[in-house]
Amino acid sequence: MHTDDHWISTPLTADLLRGALDVERTEHGLLPHRLPARARAQCADPQLAMAEAQPSGVRLAFRTRATAVELDTLPTKRNYVGAPPRPDGVYELLVDGVPTGRGSVTSGHTLTIDMTAGTAERATGTPGTVRFTDLPDTDKTVEIWLPHNETTELVALRTDAPVEPAPDPGRRTWLHHGSSISHGSDATGPTGIWPAVAASLGGVELINLGFSGSALLDPFTARTIRDTPADLISLKIGINIVNHDLMRLRAFAPAVHGFLDTIRDGHPTTPLLVVSPILCPIHETTPGPCAPDFSGIGEGRLRFRAMGDPAEVPLGKLTLQVIRAELARLVADRSGSDPNLHHLDGRELYGETDAEAHPLPDDLHPDDDTHRLMARRFAARAFTAEGPFAP
CATH class of the missing domain: 2.60.120.260 (Galactose-binding domain-like)
Structure with a gap:
């Protein structure tokens, strides 16, 4: 001192x-x-x-x-x-x-x-x-x-x-909500997390509501977004709901509708982008819960594995494939009366070919390079002239 x-x-x-x-x-x-x-x-x-x-x-x-x-x-x-x-x-x-x-x-x-x-x-x-x-x-x-x-x-x-x-920079404010991937898991520094890189590329001010393990359609999170001034809003929904085995299909769609309705109470016309999960091979067709695998922990390797039974998917258990289809359907249904609501398939940020070139080190979270890859792709799809967040 x-x-x-x-x-x-x-x-x-x-x-x-x-x-x-x-x-x-x-x-x-x-x-x-x-x-x-x-x-x-x-x-x-x-x-x-x-x-x-x-x-x-x-x-x-x-x-x-x-x-x-x-x-x-x-x-x-x-x-x-x-x-x-x-x-x-x-x-x-x-x-x-x-x-x-x-x-x-x-x-x-x-x-x-x-x-x-x-x-x-x-x-x-x-x-x-x-x-x-x-x-x-x-x-x-x-x-x-x-x-x-x-x-x-x-x-x-x-x-x-x-x-x-510092004075107000006069830039648009982008509020993003998501899981540990949006929070920045496995990135090595705070400006290297994909939302921060994307915000820099898009020339916007970031409010990051990425909560590790906690993007769970909580009503209090929706009310927080509703009450926070923002020019652009994105929601990355799905992986934590599968990780926690939190709800079944019957509850999922109404919960998403309620989350969006609450946000729209405070942001009736703000560009709102719903992003489905990036590719995560362990949970594509296998439901949660997700559990840590400690077998390599002594060597510094922690991995995750899906513990659910694919046979239970017809009974309403959620996988990433089920959630992607449901989000695409739900946004399509709403967009007729809400032209500022948009959808992005998360596999456009990280998909099948990326899993081979940039595998998820712990089977769940991207590394530094993959954060930057996702950010560049998000910026290209969201912040350019044709995107939902066009200047």
Whole structure:
């Protein structure tokens, strides 16, 4: 911690943040949330609580002449029993949109998760500092993207020149909701997750409501989207519903209708794109639930496998193939009265040939290169002149 005269300490406030829907004052500082308090109060699931508090797509944004920036944070690290330690979360600094630095905070709380026992043990830690130096001595917009996969309490911000909140960039706001793939699972940095790359390619401001394991058509998520200002909305629906074996076909279509109806209550004409699941071979014809396969965990390999019985599909069990067909039918039915509702088959982002060239390392989540591939394809289909998000 610096007390030197040339360091200016700027109070951390919500107006320095983009991509967060709520902030919580903790004993240490500011904790960004991606669901508002009212939504969080309606669900006791620890997986959702962990996912929405991980600041995927959340960034500090300010104007300054500073050549040096220090950010004190208190991360919560996750470790899994029997697995090698996970890498520290990555902070990425952009100057006027150009990647200029990366760093990590190695200290913090630790959450040790035993996936076989279904337990989690918390160890208390201390804050740490991520530093960025040798920045250009000019007036500039600085963004610090927070780790997409690590809960991060913001403790202090220090610079060697004054800071003010960055002005509204005047770009359209794209709100995206999806699963762990949209959250950024297995991407190595926060600007490399596919929604962040796609937002950059599309020239839009991102609000990422990708929640690992938690894209489950929850009514409180629909109300959150309804109440959040946005110019463009996309929903990636399906994989988590199969993973959790959450519902059968009878419940699925009405739940999607209700989710869309709620969003339309607040965004009656906003371009709204429904994206079906990307290819995931283990769940194409096999229902959930999905379970971790620990057989390779000692070597650092965690895989997932589908535990359901394909023979139960005629009884209403859901697979990715069933969900894709249902979403295509449902959007087609609604689009007659809702010309701003659109559909995209997720296999256009990642399909059969990609599974051979870019296999999913754990059979469920894409790697860094595949995130970028999906982003380029999404941008080409959504943000170009013929796309639903055309400028």
